[in-house]
Amino acid sequence: MMSSPPASVPTSRPMKRTIRKFPPLSYLDQLRDLLVQIKSLGLTANEFEVSKKVLLAKVRPGNIKEEDFPDIVNGPTSRTGTNNTALK
Numbered sequence: 001m002m003s004s005p006p007a008s009v010p011t012s013r014p015m016k017r018t019i020r021k022f023p024p025l026s027y028l029d030q031l032r033d034l035l036v037q038i039k040s041l042g043l044t045a046n047e048f049e050v051s052k053k054v055l056l057a058k059v060r061p062g063n064i065k066e067e068d069f070p071d072i073v074n075g076p077t078s079r080t081g082t083n084n085t086a087l088k
Helices: 015-021 023-039 045-059 069-073
Strands: none
Touching (some): 023 069
16 A cells, blocks of 8 residues: 655645745746846846846845845746846
């Protein structure tokens, strides 16, 4: 007789359901999208960096260090098959 895996063992679930369960992943994806849109406005590299720094300062959770937050935002996306290199 086979039993269900313990609650601590991850099971395969559709991405949509996983995102709903972990809203911070969705927020990071939306933040990446916003940064891509800002970058596509044709700003200079300096203008984009200033805009990015101001935006990230406004939305950074208090428990994350200022110097770590850009790496978190630029980190892996929860979406499959997407490229977020436009943020770098």
